[in-house]
Amino acid sequence: MVLVAQIIVDVPLMQTDRPYSYFVPESMQGQIAIGMRVHVPFGKGNRLLQGFILGLEEQENGGNLPELKPIAELLDYEPVLNQDQLDLADQMRQTVFSYKISILKSMLPGLLNSQYDKVIMATDKLSEEERCTFLQGRDHILFSQLSEKQGQAIPRLVQSGCVTVDYIAKDKQNIKTEKHYSVQKGILETLDISQRAKKRLELRDFLLGKSESGKLADLYKLFSRDVVKFFIEAGALVITEVEVNRADSYFEKVARTDFLELNAQQAHAVEVMTGQIGRGGKPFLLEGVTGSGKTEVYLHLIERTLTMGKTAIVLVPEISLTPQMTNRFISRFGDLVAIMHSGLSDGEKFDEWRKVRSGQAKVVVGARSAIFAPLDNIGAIIIDEEHEATYKQESNPRYHARDVALLRAKSHGAILVLGSATPSIETRARAQKGVYHFLELTERANPKAKIPQVEVVDFKDFVGRQEVSDFTPPLLEKIRERLARKEQVVLMLNRRGYSSFVMCRDCGYVDDCPNCDISLTLHMDTKTMNCHYCDFQKAIPHVCPNCQSRQIRYYGTGTQKAYDQLTELLPEARVIRMDVDTTRKKGAHEKLLEAFGSGKADILLGTQMIAKGLDFPNVTLVGVLNADTSLNLPDFRSAERTFQLLTQVAGRAGRADKEGEVIIQTYNPSHYAIRFAQQQDYEGFYAYEMGIRRQLAYPPYFYTVGITLSHKDEDFVVRKSYEVMAYLKEHLSDKVTFLGPTPKPIARTHNLYHYQIIIKYRFEDNLEETLNGVLDMTQEPENKDLRLIIDHEPQSFT
């Protein structure tokens, strides 16, 4: 009998999207388990790849067993993926058109997927001359450091025994440790220390005084290494190495807070939902106006969940994962909470993940991928701001966290709560049909806080009446009022597309990216022109590349320009600017909000990132400088997105006792998205938008699949797009409708042309099979460098 492992290796390709059998060496047999990571030799060159163990079985040692390669190395002492997660991956594989290995990898913190590098080591057979050419005189070198040309010589050198090849992890230090000391009082007191050794006496007094144990590093801050060493050698100090959690410092400074009392609506919602914990059942839509205290409902719900001995996941959009948000959870549940978001370093993410796996953390608060957290016995999964497009991953595997949550909730009998002030149309429609339970919070949690008044200002009324156009007189007037009253203002610029560029005043030349159909963006912080799609970067031109004119000017239309105007118009105002440029550095985001919150500025000017979740009681005016820029995008969700954004940002005003006011500047005051946003009427918007969706056969009346084809040759993509289209028409029923093929709104990026086909369907039996057939087409040699993306329910068409 031999032990055979089924292993899926890290080669994300159609041909390798299946487990391979490997022999388990005897030395590993006691430790190996399903869900562990391994290194296995793969392919002709036996290069080492990371893989996951999906199955283990005893096999008869018959002679007809194929020659199995042995597993090279076991990477874990305990499984990194549990059965729950492996089952989840199986289910996701059915709906997400990507490979299983990609799904499995996305369930783990990045550190555990880190790459391994080949090391070439010289043996004594290698001549000095060759050593200098290949290894640059050294006895070993990373393969990635060899030039491509030299790399080709490696097989020959290996064969002749001149070099050997090994693999090392690029990042080995997963677990961080810290040295701690503890005082051995008995020994310390008997130490005979000379009265002349002043430092030693000082340290002894220090240790006898208050500090019987602590971090060795702290001791080194006060005393020199020599002095400390004396005590360690004498045995008066015992040093121990303990594992530390890199994210702990984040938790230490958060003070405990008590639960707030709920109003009747909140309490009712908590009761209804708690009743379903452990029973599964339909998901809940919790629709609550801005400021209605949804977070407090979540907190109570989690408290109940924990009392029942169960665990909880809270998903929050990345952009709202501010300390203000996470601290509310930490302050109630302390170190039972794990926080997972992109602001953490790889090491910190890994530590938080371990906290969850070990069972220490029972509440996971995080962005999209936190839905995969290895919790046992989940009682509640909460998705806050459920309408946010960031819950859909825009690269492989293209999963929607809401769909994964549904699967997990089902297998755990957990309740799934979708919370929003402005639910996605799809979700709201499901609540309407009774697919979801529908719970509403119609009042603000603070009874004194009223829903703010919203005024729409038409830019067209002021055309030609002022020099600078970002600020209309009514808005300026209101800002002045607030400055006089020492209240605060939030101003939002819609969309990042509102960025700076360079144009020649003589010939109108705009500096475009050579690889993409888009103009380059000016970044003053780095003094470069950058492309938002590819990595292209160049210096700012001083002479027009087209007509050599010196009249080449920078047209800053972004927050920078608005900021400049604002400080010119209102020199006395203290303005904080928040956009990608000012928040690039780690922690800058928090620092700026902290400064605004503590009253160090009067105006917070920023992009969408200021629209969500901020809670500053002194803000009584919110201004939207340009409501339109997200309105006319070629995307059927553009009205929905605009409405959601305007409603969210309006909700930043008047959250405490003072009354709030909102001004929306627009060129389209009669557009329904803006009219309903003005009324703060989600239900009205929902009803109106549903009419349009029905008319145009869009979700939720129809499902959509987006197929994107990309290639460097435009004619080729067009031809292939029509081929794919023909294939679809042939294999799908005639109830299906198609849009396209059409060029994507930005037709070329990374030097590739993109064409898109959209499939709309209600019921279609052959869909999965047909789409897999399309995927197979890319396997044909002539389609080798054709890129094809199948996106189920795409969230963005731009």
Next chain:
DNA sequence: AGCACGCCGACT
């Protein structure tokens, strides 16, 4: 992806 096998042109 990598790596080898395999079948055609320009070189000692």
Next chain:
DNA sequence: GTCGGCGTGCTC
């Protein structure tokens, strides 16, 4: 006659 170009096909 050989070295090497990259088309094609497989990886336990």
